[in-house]
Amino acid sequence: MKSYDIAVIGGDGTGPEVTREALKVCEAAGKKFGFKLNWHPYDFGGDRYLKTGEVLPDGAVEELRKFKAIYLGAVGHPQVKPGILEKGILLRLRFELQQYINLRPVRLYRAEDCPLKDKGPEHIDFIVVRENNEGLYAGAGGFQYKGTPQEVAIQESVNTRFGVERCLKYAFDLAQKRRNGKAWKGLKPEDTAAGKTAQLTLCGKTNVLTFAFDLWWRAFNELSPKYPTVKTDYAHVDATCMWFVKNPEWFDVIVTDNMFGDIITDLAAMIQGGLGVAAGGNINPEGTSMFEPMGGSAPKYTGQNVINPIAAINAGAMMLDFLGEAEAGAAIENAAIKIINTKIKSLAAGKMGHGTREVGDLVAAAL
Numbered sequence: 181m182k183s184y185d186i187a188v189i190g191g192d193g194t195g196p197e198v199t200r201e202a203l204k205v206c207e208a209a210g211k212k213f214g215f216k217l218n219w220h221p222y223d224f225g226g227d228r229y230l231k232t233g234e235v236l237p238d239g240a241v242e243e244l245r246k247f248k249a250i251y252l253g254a255v256g257h258p259q260v261k262p263g264i265l266e267k268g269i270l271l272r273l274r275f276e277l278q279q280y281i282n283l284r285p286v287r288l289y290r291a292e293d294c295p296l297k298d299k300g301p302e303h304i305d306f307i308v309v310r311e312n313n314e315g316l317y318a319g320a321g322g323f324q325y326k327g328t329p330q331e332v333a334i335q336e337s338v339n340t341r342f343g344v345e346r347c348l349k350y351a352f353d354l355a356q357k358r359r360n361g362k363a364w365k366g367l368k369p370e371d372t373a374a375g376k377t378a379q380l381t382l383c384g385k386t387n388v389l390t391f392a393f394d395l396w397w398r399a400f401n402e403l404s405p406k407y408p409t410v411k412t413d414y415a416h417v418d419a420t421c422m423w424f425v426k427n428p429e430w431f432d433v434i435v436t437d438n439m440f441g442d443i444i445t446d447l448a449a450m451i452q453g454g455l456g457v458a459a460g461g462n463i464n465p466e467g468t469s470m471f472e473p474m475g476g477s478a479p480k481y482t483g484q485n486v487i488n489p490i491a492a493i494n495a496g497a498m499m500l501d502f503l504g505e506a507e508a509g510a511a512i513e514n515a516a517i518k519i520i521n522t523k524i525k526s527l528a529a530g531k532m533g534h535g536t537r538e539v540g541d542l543v544a545a546a547l
């Protein structure tokens with residue numbers, strides 16, 4: 181039987197609770213589809229930091245590098261100053277493991293979970309490819325005259341040709357293969373006639389960020405001829421936000437930089453039903469990838485069995501897909517859709533009509 185070794189960082193707050201449900205559902209999928217999952221737990225997070233003063237111990241990154249996948253529950257602890265755990269665990273792993281893609285599918289499963297008027301599952305089904313190693317997240321910049329009235333704070337966006345191009349390539353490849361050869365239904369007749377089957381939208385700010393997005397724009401247009409079936413499209417980031425609300429059906433695959441990707445995917449999560457269902461993968465296609473629900477540690481719900489584990493379960497599905505168990509990944513997502521549509525009152529924490537554990541059980545049983 182095939183088996184996979186996976187590092188598990190439950191992390192802070194509700195992270196461990198939702199992780200438990202995700203692992204439970206992945207294991208049930210393994211039983212059904214004939215593979216075994218060997219979990220390797222790590223206690224990284226706020227509690228360990230408060231006890232030891234250490235965010236990631238020496239050698240942790242090298243140890244994690246041996247795994248093909250890491251499952252991460254959440255980081256963020258109310259007693260730890262913001263930034264320490266986020267930078268010291270999440271961003272450090274994203275960077276050092278060269279997880280250069282942050283992949284965030286946005287799919288609405290049930291019309292009533294969407295705050296937009298007259299929008300249903302047929303309108304909201306796109307995916308955001310967020311650059312995950314550069315941009316404003318690179319940590320470039322500094323202070324001058326800190327703490328004085330003359331203080332200067334500079335935060336620079338780093339965009340390398342190499343980093344931008346590998347991200348764009350990933351997005352083009354994904355657009356090409358994502359619907360298994362079936363055409364995206366948002367295409368116009370003239371696009372279809374021209375042989376297009378998918379659309380890739382570059383989300384940027386070419387009118388103001390005339391260095392960074394000039395590079396993105398040139399690289400995007402230089403790659404485009406290699407992907408004749410992918411229609412290229414461009415939207416400024418502010419307009420992207422407007423269209424997420426007004427016409428989300430205009431999007432198939434979106435590619436963008438790290439900061440814009442962070443922002444638009446929170447908005448996207450809201451139109452797909454909230455952080456209770458939104459999941460993401462930090463992908464290094466050749467190395468160690470890390471999968472996480474987008475919701476964060478939600479400290480106020482910790483230990484109450486009220487948090488929605490579906491985002492975490494979806495992250496598990498993405499992980500299995502990444503490991504090559506596409507059938508199992510799809511089966512988990514379909515089971516979650518079925519349970520949402522038949523058993524879940526609301527996707528919000530405490531309002532599901534079931535507890536966290538029970539939702540995990542329901543999804544596992546629906547596989």
Ligand code: IPM
Pocket residue numbers: 266267270271442
């Ligand atoms: C996310 C989060 C992180 C980010 C934070 C916790 C550092 O908001 O995964 O989107 O900004 O990338």
Ligand code: MN
Pocket residue numbers: 442443446
């Ligand atoms: Mn974010």
